[in-house]
Amino acid sequence: MEISDKKIRTETKTLSVALIGNPNSGKSTLFNALTGLNQKTGNYPGVTVDKLTGICKTKQNNISYQLNITDLPGTYSLYPKSMDEEVACKVLLGVNYELPDVAVVVTDASNLKRHLLLTTQVLDLKIPTVIVLNMIDEANALKIKIDIEELQRITGVVVVAVNSRTKEGFDELKKKITEAKNSSALFYDLVKFKESTGAASYKEFISEQFNGKTDLEKLENFEASDSTYRFNLINYIYTKCIQQPHHADRSTSEKIDRALTHKIFGYVILLFVLFIVFQFIFFIAEFPMNWIENLFSFLSEKTFAFLPAGQLSDLLVNGLLAGLSGIAVFVPQIALLFLFIGLLEDSGYMARVSFIMDKLMRRFGLNGRSVIPIVSSVACAVPSVLGTRTISNLKERLITIFIIPLMSCSARLPVYTLLISILVPDEQVLGIFNLKGLILLGMYLLGFAATLITAFVMKLMVRSKEHSYFIMELPVYRLPQWQSIGIIVVNKVKIFLFEAGKVILAISIILWFLSAHGPGEKFATIEKNYANSIMNISDSEQKNELLAQMRAKKLEASYAGIIGKAIEPAIKPIGFDWKIGIALITSFAAREVFVGTMATIYSANDVENTENIRTKLQKEKDPTTGLPTYSVAVCVSLLVFYAFAMQCMSTMAVVYRETKSWKWMMGQLVYMSGLAYVSALAAYHIFL
Amino acid sequence: MKTLAQLKLGESAVIKSFTDRTLALKLIEMGCLPGERITLSNIAPFGDPIAIEISGYVLSMRKEEASTVVLED
Numbered sequence: 111m112e113i114s115d116k117k118i119r120t121e122t123k124t125l126s127v128a129l130i131g132n133p134n135s136g137k138s139t140l141f142n143a144l145t146g147l148n149q150k151t152g153n154y155p156g157v158t159v160d161k162l163t164g165i166c167k168t169k170q171n172n173i174s175y176q177l178n179i180t181d182l183p184g185t186y187s188l189y190p191k192s193m194d195e196e197v198a199c200k201v202l203l204g205v206n207y208e209l210p211d212v213a214v215v216v217t218d219a220s221n222l223k224r225h226l227l228l229t230t231q232v233l234d235l236k237i238p239t240v241i242v243l244n245m246i247d248e249a250n251a252l253k254i255k256i257d258i259e260e261l262q263r264i265t266g267v268v269v270v271a272v273n274s275r276t277k278e279g280f281d282e283l284k285k286k287i288t289e290a291k292n293s294s295a296l297f298y299d300l301v302k303f304k305e306s307t308g309a310a311s312y313k314e315f316i317s318e319q320f321n322g323k324t325d326l327e328k329l330e331n332f333e334a335s336d337s338t339y340r341f342n343l344i345n346y347i348y349t350k351c352i353q354q355p356h357h358a359d360r361s362t363s364e365k366i367d368r369a370l371t372h373k374i375f376g377y378v379i380l381l382f383v384l385f386i387v388f389q390f391i392f393f394i395a396e397f398p399m400n401w402i403e404n405l406f407s408f409l410s411e412k413t414f415a416f417l418p419a420g421q422l423s424d425l426l427v428n429g430l431l432a433g434l435s436g437i438a439v440f441v442p443q444i445a446l447l448f449l450f451i452g453l454l455e456d457s458g459y460m461a462r463v464s465f466i467m468d469k470l471m472r473r474f475g476l477n478g479r480s481v482i483p484i485v486s487s488v489a490c491a492v493p494s495v496l497g498t499r500t501i502s503n504l505k506e507r508l509i510t511i512f513i514i515p516l517m518s519c520s521a522r523l524p525v526y527t528l529l530i531s532i533l534v535p536d537e538q539v540l541g542i543f544n545l546k547g548l549i550l551l552g553m554y555l556l557g558f559a560a561t562l563i564t565a566f567v568m569k570l571m572v573r574s575k576e577h578s579y580f581i582m583e584l585p586v587y588r589l590p591q592w593q594s595i596g597i598i599v600v601n602k603v604k605i606f607l608f609e610a611g612k613v614i615l616a617i618s619i620i621l622w623f624l625s626a627h628g629p630g631e632k633f634a635t636i637e638k639n640y641a642n643s644i645m646n647i648s649d650s651e652q653k654n655e656l657l658a659q660m661r662a663k664k665l666e667a668s669y670a671g672i673i674g675k676a677i678e679p680a681i682k683p684i685g686f687d688w689k690i691g692i693a694l695i696t697s698f699a700a701r702e703v704f705v706g707t708m709a710t711i712y713s714a715n716d717v718e719n720t721e722n723i724r725t726k727l728q729k730e731k732d733p734t735t736g737l738p739t740y741s742v743a744v745c746v747s748l749l750v751f752y753a754f755a756m757q758c759m760s761t762m763a764v765v766y767r768e769t770k771s772w773k774w775m776m777g778q779l780v781y782m783s784g785l786a787y788v789s790a791l792a793a794y795h796i797f798l
Numbered sequence: 799m800k801t802l803a804q805l806k807l808g809e810s811a812v813i814k815s816f817t818d819r820t821l822a823l824k825l826i827e828m829g830c831l832p833g834e835r836i837t838l839s840n841i842a843p844f845g846d847p848i849a850i851e852i853s854g855y856v857l858s859m860r861k862e863e864a865s866t867v868v869l870e871d
């Protein structure tokens with residue numbers, strides 16, 4: 111007796127629970143409040159839809175339960191109109207995916223009527239179901255009275271009222287999930303259903319739409335009559351269970367709308383919001399980014415001090431630590447962008463941005479929600495690509511991802527600065543304008559123009575099976591839920607670190623190997639040659655000069671150097687020599703590496719000092735003609751090349767992560783490289 | 799035939815039928831059923847899209863989409 115008692119106490123039952131509901135039902139907030147940081151992001155095989163799962167533990171009648179909760183994409187019905195909605199439906203039907211043990215239908219208690227369509231459909235699938243009346247606090251504030259007893263009687267399942275903000279009703283909800291049962295009620299017209307569909311059950315008929323054999327017209331006919339039938343039923347349920355003194359009070363929301371969608375103030379306010387977002391991602395993020403970089407250089411110093419000089423310490427510091435630092439440095443920007451996107455979405459403002467920007471963005475095949483990612487890509491493409499998740503239309507999301515890296519990001523700035531300083535050595539002024547500043551502005555405009563033109567061309571080229579609807583809800587304005595946004599930010603950072611991070615780390619180690627190793631004995635010979643001369647010199651300046659020369663010789667002898675020389679014939683037409691070729695290879699990791707590599711190749715002894723590199727480059731003369739190597743034509747060609755070329759493995763890694771497609775990632779790489787090459791070719795010949 | 803696209807700001811009318819089948823299904827599942835009263839509550843700065851109020855909540859849609867919603871006279 112004692113033993114078996116103990117056994118029961120230690121036993122844990124696992125239940126898979128699927129959260130389903132309309133968009134704006136507060137489903138994700140409920141999910142975040144139930145599972146907290148106990149979340150994981152995975153994939154539904156074959157589609158780009160993220161699978162959000164989380165664990166919630168509870169104990170009922172001395173039995174421990176582990177609820178594995180999945181937050182399904184929001185949908186209005188079981189007749190999916192997009193890929194996200196299709197995944198939600200398939201899970202509930204057990205088509206391609208494992209059928210959950212319990213379905214939890216999340217509804218907005220303050221606007222229940224509209225949520226009952228999906229609710230009655232799910233009940234007809236005959237899986238154990240619990241109905242959640244979410245945001246019950248708002249319903250109470252609006253003096254909406256819901257007769258839960260009557261609703262339970264009609265629906266045949268348990269109904270629980272909760273408030274995701276205060277977690278009121280959560281204990282009850284967890285208990286009811288463990289006891290969930292099938293509904294005994296029937297919400298479709300059984301006689302007509304059998305006549306018109308010939309299917310044995312509602313579930314069977316709904317499942318048929320995914321086997322590829324269904325007659326679309328038959329399905330659409332049934333969908334129309336099914337929805338109408340259900341709404342009639344819902345009107346009955348509504349009059350029986352709900353007392354609403356008047357419609358939801360939208361007067362406050364309307365007043366806010368009048369300002370935020372005003373034809374002048376609407377755009378002024380949007381510009382101000384974009385300015386704030388931009389300030390944070392461009393300037394404020396720099397502080398934590400510097401801390402991260404300092405931390406990693408501190409770790410590098412310690413590793414060099416701790417380990418004997420050689421292959422291992424070189425691999426650890428210049429390969430591994432440099433790679434990790436290159437990943438971690440993106441975290442502040444990603445976290446800040448998602449904080450803002452979360453605030454804008456949660457408050458209801460993002461839907462208004464979409465509303466006032468739709469007509470402008472539509473022309474370019476973009477979505478109103480593309481605005482924030484495009485603007486923040488001036489700081490960095492990596493968080494921006496991740497931020498396109500908020501665009502629900504697949505075609506518009508893909509186009510936005512494709513064009514984002516063409517905007518001039520902050521990593522291009524060091525490259526632009528160096529090249530422009532060679533191009534315009536002195537402070538030349540055109541009227542009141544500084545020439546350097548004008549060229550820099552021109553580079554940003556060039557990127558922006560390429561972005562819009564590419565979007566326009568893509569709009570004509572990309573075919574999509576999904577319809578491009580703009581029908582969406584403008585939700586009432588709400589105060590954002592900080593806790594829920596915080597959880598989303600942490601999850602996004604985790605996705606980036608563990609999924610895109612792997613790819614970035616692998617490529618950065620390969621690139622490190624290419625530039626730190628070479629074939630045969632060349633490396634050893636160079637080191638030996640210089641070792642003697644360096645030893646014999648006491649003057650530290652001369653010593654540094656020699657060390658810099660040795661680094662340059664080693665880079666030339668490395669695999670990267672060999673590749674750089676090998677591609678010279680290909681880049682000669684755009685005015686690049688093998689030295690620039692090496693920089694192209696190494697800066698494939700990140701554009702700003704260009705500056706450091708140029709410094710090493712030209713044996714600048716102070717790699718950190720741009721002034722020093724500039725002087726070296728300006729002095730460089732073509733051995734055959736005697737003219738400066740870095741002529742106007744070469745500089746302009748390089749500027750244009752770096753404006754358009756992909757040259758960023760981190761962006762490629764997140765593009766792959768977000769599109770789940772090698773085709774899109776490689777297509778983008780080929781397009782951008784091609785555009786860069788052709789434009790550089792044109793620029794070189796114009797300025798030659 | 800009067801459509802939703804012709805409604806003036808603040809004006810309201812009753813939905814009669816739809817001219818686009820696929821769009822109709824989308825609108826129906828969002829609560830725009832024939833017989834429901836709708837009010838044009840907002841128009842975006844460049845005249846498109848528009849926002850309509852229907853049984854206590856607001857939907858936005860493009861003019862092109864609104865022109866498939868036929869209203870009672």
